Amino acid sequence: MxxxxxxxxxxxxxxxxxxxxxxxxxxxxxxxxxxxxxxxxxxxxxxxxxxxxxxxxxxxxxxxxxxxxxxxxxxxxxxxxxxxxxxxxxxxxxxxxxxxxxxxxxxxxxxxxxxxxxxxxxxxxxxxxxxxxxxxxxxxxxxxxxxxxxxxxxxxxxxxxxxxxxxxxxxxxxxxxxTTAGHWRPASDRQWTINAGETGICKPLAEVIRIMEEHIEDPLPAPRHCKMHRPLTASDRTAFRAVDFVVSYALLPAFET
The missing domain is CATH 3.40.50.880 (Class I glutamine amidotransferase (GATase) domain)
Structure with a gap:
């Protein structure tokens, strides 16, 4: 099949x-x-x-x-x-x-x-x-x-x-x-994209999540995510603090045995 x-x-x-x-x-x-x-x-x-x-x-x-x-x-x-x-x-x-x-x-x-x-x-x-x-x-x-x-x-x-x-x-x-498609998407588009407007998260955080997903097997230190594209901004720092909190909150219970 x-x-x-x-x-x-x-x-x-x-x-x-x-x-x-x-x-x-x-x-x-x-x-x-x-x-x-x-x-x-x-x-x-x-x-x-x-x-x-x-x-x-x-x-x-x-x-x-x-x-x-x-x-x-x-x-x-x-x-x-x-x-x-x-x-x-x-x-x-x-x-x-x-x-x-x-x-x-x-x-x-x-x-x-x-x-x-x-x-x-x-x-x-x-x-x-x-x-x-x-x-x-x-x-x-x-x-x-x-x-x-x-x-x-x-x-x-x-x-x-x-x-x-x-x-x-x-x-x-x-x-x-x-076919009523109107257009076609380029190869570089992702299969699934986080829509910041629909999810309620800020665009910098959505970008951080995207990059982290691309490096699941080889995680990057948080500051490097932004250095790859632009200087670290106040919004980026806020996003990283949110990511660090979410990651820590999700992982800590796994070690509390």
Whole structure:
């Protein structure tokens, strides 16, 4: 079973207008070539991983490989999938992982030298399992031949950026209008952002929390958070005192045994 939203959100924009259909053609493959369970129904496929690998070896490489997975992505890894992903990597075929599928690229050893992102629900487990990787909270991260995407609606942002690069910004904007999206978000946007106005906390504190989240595995001393961007201000000092209080209040009970 795999997540349906990233799959359909990624595929729909490329076919939402008649003039785009000649530019995008999809071939769907599964482990054994059988239909894949998807939100309670079966999705028919046209190939299996082994056959897809043979096509690549025969010089019939696709323009891009897009990998999808589900919540139990840890059980989706297979020798045939790893082989075809590594083969595509060696042949210079761009590979994009949507949502939890970033886990499969990591299992295949393809993310050693690049930053990556994954759906926030898997980020903690992913970072713990693959501690050597540089994991971010961005919507998507693009390298020369590798793309990792947070999935869900971030898949739309990714595919619209690809359409913009290949067919022009006007075409991408036309697709956005057709889907009533209005615009697409840049890769650098975070999956989840603290809204200072809605939460009632000040902007400096929201920024401190954002930076602390980026350094869970390698915590930074509080003053360094602001030095990275600007001189320490009175508002920053107030924010740090609040953070120190919250952290101390949360951790002290754990040591009172």
């Amino acid at each position: 795999f997540a349906t939203q990233p799959f359909f959100v990624c595929g729909s924009p490329s076919h939402c207008q008649f003039r785009l259909r000649s530019f995008f053609e999809w071939t769907i493959a599964s482990q054994d070539g059988d239909p894949v369970e998807c939100a309670g129904f079966g999705l028919s496929v046209s190939s299996d991983f082994a056959s897809a690998g043979q096509s690549v070896q025969a010089g019939k490489s696709p323009n891009m490989v897009i990998v999808c997975a589900g919540a139990r992505v840890e059980k989706h890894t297979s020798p045939s999938l790893i082989n075809v992903l590594r083969l595509c990597r060696r042949r210079g075929v761009p590979i994009a992982a949507l949502g939890t599928a970033t886990w499969l690229l990591a299992e295949s050893g393809l993310l050693t030298d690049t930053a990556c992102t994954i759906h926030w629900d898997k980020r903690a487990a992913f970072s713990e399992t693959f501690g050597h990787l540089q994991v971010t909270d961005r919507l998507f991260v693009r390298d020369t031949h590798l793309v990792t995407c947070a999935g869900e609606f971030a898949s739309f942002d990714l595919v619209i950026e690809l359409i913009s690069e290949r067919l022009g910004r006007d075409t991408a904007l036309a697709v956005c209008r057709h």
